[in-house]
Amino acid sequence: MNTEALASLNDIDPNYPVPQVWDFLSRPENHLFLDYVYRDPFGCHVFPGDIEAYPLASFFADMEREISEARQIHLWAYIPTCRYRCHFCQYPTVILNPKAASSQEVFRDLVDYNIKEATMWLEKVPSLAEAEIGEFNIFGGTPSLLPEPELRRLMAFYYAHFNFSAATLRFEGEPGTLNREYIGVLKELGFSKISFGTQSFNDQIIAACGRMHTADECEETIRSAREQGIDWVSVDLIYGMLGQTVDDVKYDMEKTLELELSHVVCTKLHMEEFMKTRTGVSGERESLWQKKGLINMNSMTFPGLGKQYQMRELVERYLHNGYQEHPTMYFHQKHQAPEKWKGMITDLDKQYPEVAIGLGGSSKCTRSEAINITGYKKYKEALDENRLPIEESRGISDEAREVNAFKMALSTLIPVSEAVFRDRFNGRSYLDNPLIAHTLNKLQHKGLLKVDTQQVTLTPPGVTLVEAIINTQFTFAES
Numbered sequence: 001m002n003t004e005a006l007a008s009l010n011d012i013d014p015n016y017p018v019p020q021v022w023d024f025l026s027r028p029e030n031h032l033f034l035d036y037v038y039r040d041p042f043g044c045h046v047f048p049g050d051i052e053a054y055p056l057a058s059f060f061a062d063m064e065r066e067i068s069e070a071r072q073i074h075l076w077a078y079i080p081t082c083r084y085r086c087h088f089c090q091y092p093t094v095i096l097n098p099k100a101a102s103s104q105e106v107f108r109d110l111v112d113y114n115i116k117e118a119t120m121w122l123e124k125v126p127s128l129a130e131a132e133i134g135e136f137n138i139f140g141g142t143p144s145l146l147p148e149p150e151l152r153r154l155m156a157f158y159y160a161h162f163n164f165s166a167a168t169l170r171f172e173g174e175p176g177t178l179n180r181e182y183i184g185v186l187k188e189l190g191f192s193k194i195s196f197g198t199q200s201f202n203d204q205i206i207a208a209c210g211r212m213h214t215a216d217e218c219e220e221t222i223r224s225a226r227e228q229g230i231d232w233v234s235v236d237l238i239y240g241m242l243g244q245t246v247d248d249v250k251y252d253m254e255k256t257l258e259l260e261l262s263h264v265v266c267t268k269l270h271m272e273e274f275m276k277t278r279t280g281v282s283g284e285r286e287s288l289w290q291k292k293g294l295i296n297m298n299s300m301t302f303p304g305l306g307k308q309y310q311m312r313e314l315v316e317r318y319l320h321n322g323y324q325e326h327p328t329m330y331f332h333q334k335h336q337a338p339e340k341w342k343g344m345i346t347d348l349d350k351q352y353p354e355v356a357i358g359l360g361g362s363s364k365c366t367r368s369e370a371i372n373i374t375g376y377k378k379y380k381e382a383l384d385e386n387r388l389p390i391e392e393s394r395g396i397s398d399e400a401r402e403v404n405a406f407k408m409a410l411s412t413l414i415p416v417s418e419a420v421f422r423d424r425f426n427g428r429s430y431l432d433n434p435l436i437a438h439t440l441n442k443l444q445h446k447g448l449l450k451v452d453t454q455q456v457t458l459t460p461p462g463v464t465l466v467e468a469i470i471n472t473q474f475t476f477a478e479s
Helices: 003-009 022-026 028-039 056-069 101-124 148-161 180-189 203-208 215-227 246-259 271-277 305-319 340-346 376-384 398-411 418-424 434-445 460-464 466-472
Strands: 073-079 133-140 168-173 193-199 232-239 263-268 323-325 330-333 354-357 362-364 368-372 390-395 449-451 455-458
Touching: 003 022, 003 028, 003 305, 022 028, 022 305, 028 466, 056 368, 056 390, 073 101, 073 148, 073 340, 101 148, 101 354, 101 376, 133 340, 148 180, 168 180, 168 340, 180 215, 193 203, 193 215, 215 232, 215 246, 232 246, 232 305, 246 305, 263 305, 305 323, 305 460, 340 354, 340 398, 398 418, 398 434, 398 466, 434 449, 455 460, 460 466
Parallel strands: 073 133, 073 354, 133 168, 168 193, 193 232, 232 263
Antiparallel strands: 263 330, 323 330, 354 362, 362 368, 368 390, 449 455
């Protein structure tokens, strides 16, 4: 086994119980799981296509077909501007001073390019104009940096060219800029949901990860939203950050309950191993934590895997009574609806298409996917040449469609229904797929899930390790 990974797993806070996955991950026969969670920094999961060099014309034909058949779709726009770069950032961003005169031109360009890209999508996929938008998201970056006139111009375009008759609108910001006045503009424009990252309610941890806001500002943003009639507020928290202890996460959970957050995202971050061999910002440059002197600033260290899983169990314990996790990492109050956009693209009875407009966007349906360019200069060049800024497109074979659908369904943490799967795939059982059947046999033997005639259900260790399951186990290679 990887001795460094095992040492990280053994980094445990003696004041808290040994995490339930410790025994599983420490066994030699489960080394693939341990290796994965040690290397993977963000606890994410992907569902890639298996047909490379897939023609763009075929991708657009697939999107046209599935969008015309879908009950709803997810549409999102990515605004890449940020006023600083977080030390853990993995996203394509454009760093600027929002108050500088030169930045106003960047904001105008971003909206112009976003509108141009969306217009080209409407030309390539005609059904997109009539498709019922289930949820529209403006993601970032930091979209709340957009000046009000540019935000209004962007929204005027989307309202005029897409079917928002049944849509909910969600906006992502940052506490330092998502102030009372801006929230008022969002409310006027029809946004009923806001989200932002606080990462922690400990100011020392917030500063250590490079954020330029305080915990008090986060609470003020929540209050401002509620006072203006936006009760649906999602806050992102991270566990595994530099200098963070299990006690810190306990405090974050206490604040979550105190603030009665309607929705909270709790993401695992394991940066220490990642920073030894890989770059931290979209694969292009070192993260600020990687630069000399920052990893151990103020004598702070990263918690090991053992502590991180203790943190995860604290999250589960504090949120168990009042919240439900759906999908993995996304918690909602039980009397509230879960994240609509996440359910639309992962729930087995939906898995509708999504269209992403902007730098680094990822658009997909069940038959194919396309990833946008992540470099801003190349992104602009493509649009200036009247080309959609797509970096790569992949197709998804019939067998992989079934596997991806099953993996997405697992990620929701809801039992995977045999009946719903058969309805999706013309009467085929998931056990008719050789790879799914083989994997279920392995995972049931390992105690990570249970299979009966009606459904597949993750066990508690399976819930905790679902990303590793999705990303390492659907292969005929034995682990």
